[in-house]
Amino acid sequence: MTAEPLRAENLRKIYTVKGAPPVEALSGVSMAVHPGERVALLGRNGAGKTTFLRIASTLLRPTSGTIEVFGYDVDAVPERARPYIAVVPQEGKPFFHLCPREQIYTYLRARGLSRETAKSRTEESLVRMGLTEVADRLAITLSGGQRQRTMVATVIATQAPLLFLDEPTIGMDPFARREVWASLRDLTTKGSTILLTTHYLDEAEALSHRLYIVERGRVIVTGTADELKRSVGGTLKVVLPGAAGRASEFASFGETVPDGGTLTVIVAPERLGELMDLAVRSHLTATVGPVTLEEAFLRVVGRKIDEE
Amino acid sequence: MRSEIATTRAFGGTAAFLWTEVLVQAHEELAMATAMVTQVVLLVFVYILAPSLIGVALVGSVVFSTFTLGQRVLNEAAYIRIDHKATDLYLAGPMTAEGYFLGMAVGILVVYLPPVAILGALTVLVAHLSVATALLLFGLSGVVWLFAASIGYIFSTFFRDNRAIWAYASLFFNVFGVLPPVFYPFGYFPAYLRPVALLMPPSAAAALVQSRLGATVLSTGETWLAVVGLAVETTGLFVFAAYWARRTVRGA
Numbered sequence A: 001m002t003a004e005p006l007r008a009e010n011l012r013k014i015y016t017v018k019g020a021p022p023v024e025a026l027s028g029v030s031m032a033v034h035p036g037e038r039v040a041l042l043g044r045n046g047a048g049k050t051t052f053l054r055i056a057s058t059l060l061r062p063t064s065g066t067i068e069v070f071g072y073d074v075d076a077v078p079e080r081a082r083p084y085i086a087v088v089p090q091e092g093k094p095f096f097h098l099c100p101r102e103q104i105y106t107y108l109r110a111r112g113l114s115r116e117t118a119k120s121r122t123e124e125s126l127v128r129m130g131l132t133e134v135a136d137r138l139a140i141t142l143s144g145g146q147r148q149r150t151m152v153a154t155v156i157a158t159q160a161p162l163l164f165l166d167e168p169t170i171g172m173d174p175f176a177r178r179e180v181w182a183s184l185r186d187l188t189t190k191g192s193t194i195l196l197t198t199h200y201l202d203e204a205e206a207l208s209h210r211l212y213i214v215e216r217g218r219v220i221v222t223g224t225a226d227e228l229k230r231s232v233g234g235t236l237k238v239v240l241p242g243a244a245g246r247a248s249e250f251a252s253f254g255e256t257v258p259d260g261g262t263l264t265v266i267v268a269p270e271r272l273g274e275l276m277d278l279a280v281r282s283h284l285t286a287t288v289g290p291v292t293l294e295e296a297f298l299r300v301v302g303r304k305i306d307e308e
Numbered sequence B: 001m002r003s004e005i006a007t008t009r010a011f012g013g014t015a016a017f018l019w020t021e022v023l024v025q026a027h028e029e030l031a032m033a034t035a036m037v038t039q040v041v042l043l044v045f046v047y048i049l050a051p052s053l054i055g056v057a058l059v060g061s062v063v064f065s066t067f068t069l070g071q072r073v074l075n076e077a078a079y080i081r082i083d084h085k086a087t088d089l090y091l092a093g094p095m096t097a098e099g100y101f102l103g104m105a106v107g108i109l110v111v112y113l114p115p116v117a118i119l120g121a122l123t124v125l126v127a128h129l130s131v132a133t134a135l136l137l138f139g140l141s142g143v144v145w146l147f148a149a150s151i152g153y154i155f156s157t158f159f160r161d162n163r164a165i166w167a168y169a170s171l172f173f174n175v176f177g178v179l180p181p182v183f184y185p186f187g188y189f190p191a192y193l194r195p196v197a198l199l200m201p202p203s204a205a206a207a208l209v210q211s212r213l214g215a216t217v218l219s220t221g222e223t224w225l226a227v228v229g230l231a232v233e234t235t236g237l238f239v240f241a242a243y244w245a246r247r248t249v250r251g252a
Ligand SMILES: Nc1ncnc2c1ncn2[C@@H]1O[C@H](COP(=O)(O)OP(=O)(O)OP(=O)(O)O)[C@@H](O)[C@H]1O
Pocket: A015, A016, A017, A023, A024, A025, A043, A044, A045, A046, A047, A048, A049, A050, A051, A052, A090
């Protein structure tokens, strides 16, 4: 059987809250994650990312819709799906009275791995996540980022077929984040599949094959980071200081964003020459750079907010 | 990839989580001492006020000790679920929820066994327990532990905030462990309330040991009520706790 690692169809979740109106956290989310993919789930605070991840990882029941992990209905037979998955929960913490080495090893043993496998995976994971120096110190003495590394190291060491990571790199320094990225890339080359959430858009870009943007419980965009950037009119941006008042002259090139006195124009590479000519003729200085995923995200989600 | 993975057998992961919990709890030396405070204080009171009852009180202190381990299970289960997201980490995976519950309960028992053993040894010596009576005491204390651990775990799932637990947990375990005839002779309890006491595992266990010691006279009916009550309540609650552990992995 070649079932998708994850497939969701029209998933809805309504939280009932005592003494307050119910909260519709997911309003019909459909998505699929293919074998060996790294997929990022993006969206503003409260968009529904954690809700989706918790339902997918058998920790929360959906209100309606279907969701399957490797072909197993997560709602009907969660215990069939569980052996395939591992989760880094949002705001999870290692046991304060365990050392990272103990935490990872005992966790792997609790998942049923043999002593030898658990031991070698533990050591490998400690090295990978830069935890060797603190491996035998109680987690209570570790820094916030070191604790988060321990959480990620614990879950990565499982090499589970499907990993859910909810803001796995929160509080990590740029080096540690890159270690996580490298480890996750490694895992997918070994056959695992990954769904993660992050508010670091550079991370989503560096790491994911595809992304979904969720806004108010709905998927509003899906595709690659490049596709998302092109959807806002181009992959390059031209920054024109002092040109904020002249947006109309540049409007034909793509989206224009005045910010203070500066005008930013998002442009497709093939029209860059033309735009630069106009800038020179208008005696403007121009800086060209790539559109970042963060800028594309702000535009796309911003548009959606304006519409509503 | 799918075909490689089998479903987990019932109680899978118990031993590994037991060990985890032992490592975690063993770092709390002070907690081991404080687990004995109530018992020792009550024993001192009895020793001063009614020295002839010290044997009965010692028996009660052993039963009470394993009973209050349920409170540790309650606190630990709620704390690691709420503050550490341990259930998310451990139970969204092949480990079973009932293994998580039982592993935690036994782990806590193992760590707190030394202080209980000290009280147990003291009881055997001071109350001159025969081997059979000692075994009865320890066996019944084990039953009481299983009952309390099950109730502790079940209760833990109802809390969303650890602060709320502080108010309720000690209340529950003190009321059911101190108020009924656990530390004092069963015969001192109002006659019309006796069946109630015999249906509460800590006082039922204490009464059975007291009766063997000759400190209390139980009718045949009362003995049966205590024995059957303990067996049914403990088995029922343990089975329910295992079911409930599974049931509550997923929030609504
Ligand atoms: N237990 C709950 N009860 C009621 N409402 C909830 C509950 N959990 C989440 N919500 C609501 O559901 C919506 C989605 O929350 P969710 O945690 O999925 O967001 P998120 O995208 O993960 O946000 P963040 O980026 O802040 O982590 C929010 O409006 C939130 O307030």
